[in-house]
Amino acid sequence: MERLPSRALFVVDRNVYESWPVLREYTQDKRVYLLDASESRKTLEETENLYEFLFKHQTVEPLVAIGGGITGDLTGYASATFKRGIPLILLPTTLLAMCDSTVGGKCGVNYKGVKNYIGTFKKPDEIFICTEFLTTLPERHLKSGMGEILKYGLIGKEPVLSLLEKEISLQNLQVRPYVEMGLKIKIDVVSRDFFDRDQRNVLNFGHNIAHGLEAVYPKALTHGEAVALGLLTELKLSEELFGLRSDIRTQTRSIMERFGMVTAVDDLPVEKLLDYIKKDKKNDDFLRFTLLSEVGCPEIKQSVAEERIRSALFVIME
Ligand SMILES: NC(=O)c1ccc[n+]([C@@H]2O[C@H](COP(=O)([O-])OP(=O)(O)OC[C@H]3O[C@@H](n4cnc5c(N)ncnc54)[C@H](O)[C@@H]3O)[C@@H](O)[C@H]2O)c1
The missing domain is CATH 1.20.1090.10 (Dehydroquinate synthase-like - alpha domain)
Incomplete structure (x- = not known):
């Protein structure tokens, strides 16, 4: 956390916020938007609420998303569009976000029940992966x-x-090598075709x-x-x-x-x-x-x- 810019704004998944006292302590004097992360809230309406928060703080400072793919997708979209783009830092807290959604720059929201129909591409400025977050997932x-x-x-x-096939159970699985493999493949593919053509x-x-x-x-x-x-x-x-x-x-x-x-x-x-x-x-x-x-x-x-x-x-x- 000490590597995060002190004047950043934070979008934090409410469940992560509640599960991690150290995060609450770190952000207590900071500007925090708590997100109830669910597909039904991954919408333009929720994005507008986040714009209100950003507008209130008139910011061009980095926006830090701490949460899973929903938090990353929605925050990424807001950061790409607010004032035509403000810096974005991602701290994924789910396995899916660590191995996949955090890289590649796709961000967006659902529209009329259809997944990710409104969106854009925005490369995060920094990504920090800390697999310890998975202990509360x-x-x-x-x-x-x-x-x-x-x-x-x-x-x-x-x-x-x-x-x-050799893993005995999910509980005993060391996720790190799998996260690395997923990221390696995704980064390789995305580097060849960032805009998904x-x-x-x-x-x-x-x-x-x-x-x-x-x-x-x-x-x-x-x-x-x-x-x-x-x-x-x-x-x-x-x-x-x-x-x-x-x-x-x-x-x-x-x-x-x-x-x-x-x-x-x-x-x-x-x-x-x-x-x-x-x-x-x-x-x-x-x-x-x-x-x-x-x-x-x-x-x-x-x-x-x-x-x-x-x-x-x-x-x-x-
Ligand atoms: N942008 C991309 O390239 C991309 C790729 C794949 C998926 N996605 C999107 O990602 C979304 C799914 O994301 P997801 O699976 O990461 O989950 P999520 O963001 O839906 O989070 C899952 C649940 O876990 C909770 N949670 C998250 N981290 C936690 C933690 N460390 N401890 C306790 N609770 C925690 C959340 O509050 C939520 O209830 C979908 O909307 C999907 O479309 C995007």
Whole structure:
């Protein structure tokens, strides 16, 4: 904390603030905006509340976000747009944010229930990763972060899947090497296509289905849970369209089961889900997915027929 600028403004996830007395002590004489981090608050209205806070302080000083992906995405968006941009510092406190959302510069909010529909790109000026924050992270959100780590295991060349297979349980897992692997892959991809025009699509593996699932189960699934289910479904699509070996899906599912992650949903409203998938930003006249021809070989912008999606969804139905 001593490395943070003393005159910064802080946006802090309320749960993190309440879990860490040292943080409350550090910020007691500072300007702090407490955020109730939930998808339903990741909105333009909440951004406007944050603008009010910034306006009140007439600031061009750095904005420090302390929290998970929701806090980072919303604060990043406010910092990118307030006065056409003020400095941004990120301190991720969830596994997902540490290994993924903190890097890459994407920020934004949900709009009319559709994920991340309003947003922009903003590189943080500094990022500080302190895995100790994970000691207070609820287990459900630790599992949620594993969704993105599994994605990196599938799209990247790092041996993440075989390493995860040897882990006994989530409770005993040393997260640091996985955070480093995720960051390494993401930084490499983003450095080649920061504005997401082409290659960055590889990071979208699992996400078309995930974003649809989050829209149809807004309260019941976290982002990472939806990603994990999206991976299973899009692995199935990869088998159908690219002949990917089905044992990759078996291996992925068995890791998820060992970690107690969600692998299926009840009463999936398939048509409603498809309607949301059709709204995905990445589509043109066709539904565009990132699929895999091999582990470590993502195939971007693949057109997938609705009928194939309907039948692939069976792999996540209870
Ligand atoms: N910008 C990107 O590139 C990118 C990438 C992936 C995901 N995302 C976004 O990230 C969001 C999900 O973020 P997330 O999974 O990090 O979780 P989150 O921000 O939703 O936080 C999860 C929960 O954990 C609590 N929490 C956070 N850290 C804690 C801690 N250390 N101790 C106790 N409680 C803590 C929060 O209050 C919240 O209730 C989604 O909105 C998703 O769209 C963005």
